[in-house]
Amino acid sequence: MTLIPHLPHSVGVGYKPQHLDDILADAGSVKWLEIHAENYMSAGGPPIAQLKRLAEQFPISCHGVGLSIGGERPLDKEHLARLKHLISWLKPASFSEHLAWSTHEGGYLNDLLPVPYNMETVQRVADHVNEVQETLGVQMLLENPSVYVAFTTSTMDEITFINEVVSRTGCGLLLDVNNVFISGTNQEYAPEDYIANFPVEHIGELHLGGHIKDQDEHGAPLLIDSHNDKVVDPVWALLDTLLKRAGPKPILVEWDNDIPDWAILEAEAARASKALEATS
Amino acid sequence: MSQSDFSKALLDNERPTPEGLIDPQGRPAGKRFDVYRNNVVLSLSDALSDAYPVVQKLVGEKFFQAMAGIFVRQHPPKSPILSQFAPEFPDFLAAFPPVAKLTYLPDVARLEKARTEAYHAADVDPIDGAALAALTPEQMAEAKLHLHPSLHIISSPFPVFAIWRQNSDAPDTAIPKHGQDVLIARPQDMVEMRTLPPGAADFLRALAAGRRLGETIEFCEKIPLFDLTENIGGLFESNLLIKIES
Numbered sequence: 001m002t003l004i005p006h007l008p009h010s011v012g013v014g015y016k017p018q019h020l021d022d023i024l025a026d027a028g029s030v031k032w033l034e035i036h037a038e039n040y041m042s043a044g045g046p047p048i049a050q051l052k053r054l055a056e057q058f059p060i061s062c063h064g065v066g067l068s069i070g071g072e073r074p075l076d077k078e079h080l081a082r083l084k085h086l087i088s089w090l091k092p093a094s095f096s097e098h099l100a101w102s103t104h105e106g107g108y109l110n111d112l113l114p115v116p117y118n119m120e121t122v123q124r125v126a127d128h129v130n131e132v133q134e135t136l137g138v139q140m141l142l143e144n145p146s147v148y149v150a151f152t153t154s155t156m157d158e159i160t161f162i163n164e165v166v167s168r169t170g171c172g173l174l175l176d177v178n179n180v181f182i183s184g185t186n187q188e189y190a191p192e193d194y195i196a197n198f199p200v201e202h203i204g205e206l207h208l209g210g211h212i213k214d215q216d217e218h219g220a221p222l223l224i225d226s227h228n229d230k231v232v233d234p235v236w237a238l239l240d241t242l243l244k245r246a247g248p249k250p251i252l253v254e255w256d257n258d259i260p261d262w263a264i265l266e267a268e269a270a271r272a273s274k275a276l277e278a279t280s
Numbered sequence: 281m282s283q284s285d286f287s288k289a290l291l292d293n294e295r296p297t298p299e300g301l302i303d304p305q306g307r308p309a310g311k312r313f314d315v316y317r318n319n320v321v322l323s324l325s326d327a328l329s330d331a332y333p334v335v336q337k338l339v340g341e342k343f344f345q346a347m348a349g350i351f352v353r354q355h356p357p358k359s360p361i362l363s364q365f366a367p368e369f370p371d372f373l374a375a376f377p378p379v380a381k382l383t384y385l386p387d388v389a390r391l392e393k394a395r396t397e398a399y400h401a402a403d404v405d406p407i408d409g410a411a412l413a414a415l416t417p418e419q420m421a422e423a424k425l426h427l428h429p430s431l432h433i434i435s436s437p438f439p440v441f442a443i444w445r446q447n448s449d450a451p452d453t454a455i456p457k458h459g460q461d462v463l464i465a466r467p468q469d470m471v472e473m474r475t476l477p478p479g480a481a482d483f484l485r486a487l488a489a490g491r492r493l494g495e496t497i498e499f500c501e502k503i504p505l506f507d508l509t510e511n512i513g514g515l516f517e518s519n520l521l522i523k524i525e526s
Contacts, residue, residue: 038360042400043429046469049403066360072283079360104287107356110327111319113286148316149301149309153281186312188304216303216311224315 003087003138005094005172005204007032007061007250009280011272013265014063014227014254020050022262027058029270032093034061034252040090041082055090061205061252062092066108069128069142070101070115080135087136094204094250096141096174097132099125099162116151117161126168133171141204142166143174146182146211146225158183159197166202173199176207177242178254181235182223191238200246208235208272209254228257230268236275243279251276289313290320291353324352327362332369332392335385337447347376363400367393384438391444391462394432395473398466401430406467406519412512419526421494425487425515426523430466433481435459441475467519479506480514 012032015023023030033054040051054060067079087095100112115121132140142165144158156164162173175198184191210229214222231253243249253268281300289295301309325348329336336344351372357365370389379385406428415423434440437459445453461481464473476484479500486496500506515521 038362041361042363044403045400045466047400049469076359082361101283102360104283106287106291107358108360109287109290109320109356110323110360110362111316113283113290113316148312150304152300152302186304214315218303218305218307220303220305222312222315 003092003095003136005096005139005141007059007093007205009248009250009276011269011276012059012061012250012252013269014252014256015051015054016255016259017047017050018259019262019265020054022266023054024057028266029273030266032059032061032250034063034254037062037064037083037086037095038066040086051090059093060090061094061096061250062087062090064095064097065112066102067097067128067132068101068103069097069132070099070113070121070125071103071128072101072124073103073105075128075131076103080132084136087138094141095136095138096143096205098143098145099165100145112145114145114147114149114151117154117156117158119155119164122161122164122168126165129165129169129171133169139170139172141172141174143176143207144179144183146176146179146186146223148186148222148224150187157189159194159199163199166199171202172204173202174205174207175200175203175242176209177238178207178209178211178231178235179225181232181238182211182225185221185223188220191234192241195238195242195245198242200242203246203249206239206242206249206251207254208239208251208268209256226257227254229255230264231271236271239272239275240278243275248276248280290317291356293317321349321352324356324365325349327357327365328352328369331366331396332389334392334444334447335369335373335389338382338385338388338443339379343378347378350376363396369393384436384440384443387434387436387438387440388443390436391434391440391464391473394434394464395471398430398432398464398471401428401466404429404522407521407523409516411524412521415524415526421492421497422526423493424490424525425493425521426525427484427488427515428465428467428520428522430464430471431484431488431520432464433476433484434462434464435481436462441473444473463518465518465520472518474518477505477507477510477514479503480511483511484520 010031015033098112180191180194208231209227212224212226216222251272281298285298289298297313328348355368370386374386439456441460441462442455461476483500
């Protein structure tokens, strides 16, 4: 049985346990929830019990952060087995992972690290995506990263890279609009051009989130993906442009650090909901 | 540049930025690479302080963060499941010279590690006392008692439970001068902790190791001040019994 992504064309948020009571009392504009798969891989305990309860009321998006799909190493078979187990009982509406790597021979680095965009990496990422899809029985969504550095070994732009992976795997895409703004600023390309050229027909989910503004040693702007604040206006504008091009999509608001009260997060979701209504 | 080179430089600020990483103008990536360095060390340091909040309170946040920076570079997580991160931390503390004077610190860390493991352990419903009461004395002696998978026992020469409580949920806790055996378990939703009476740690460890109740009692009754009734009662009060194999 293959899981085809089927999140509703409405707004979800990244689930944080401190919001459990608020969500159960009145989720407001929030119609679905996204969880980080790696937080629900224990033998048991309250987090898993909470998730089972939430899954009875809300569609759940299962978002992996530790598979290291861009890794030079083979995928971790034990981790794939844990994901398979989670997906089998949770029956999420979607499974997504990142175009990034996070594991090396010394261990897990807990960050989403960049890959050079060339044919060698296309093949490796495509092989890994195919292995994930075959092992888990899912059509996965692959998320565009936020990047801070470029590689001298890159030979193509990010969208060309993503198109190559999609054509080799049939995977869907998770477009993180905040990441487009971050990477565009950091790599000095226009985020609007990226949105205009993105293969929107493969989008299964959109992400929005906050970031930090910094500068590099030459005084050039350096945006850092931090998920610790509200979504900035230029990212909302990119979302509008994207929705106009692509039509309604499932939209997720991510807020993973300095987590605010529920009312503040819900207000962000309400704003995304309005943007969505304007297109449908 | 391989990912191995990239990751070595991530975990070692003395190493130069790996070759082949550039900014959009083609200049070496410098501070841009440092974003990844910071993300890795800070996110793992935060995960460490989430797992060991009382150790952090005891040494202070600033010291803890500096120590975490050393620890996470030496012991990155073995897997992406961060609730299982840093099982080596108590032993690291025991061998870390700057905290050598805080002799109780590794045992406080062991207590916190046990709490995390209990929290994420398998969920199994405990059974009540009727099943044991129904056995004949002979059956009882031969029975093996299966204890809850969340059960941990920390035996320390320090008053480790009192230190933990004073620095978490009960600041008024008096610190006794003797060591403590601490039971940590999560039979239902909450992690429960209590100090154990004399001999109880041996009693529970013998049962957990699969020894029969009869031989466990025989062994424990040689321990001064061991009270069998209290210990059997404790199994049920703490909801520790999940199965009787007779």
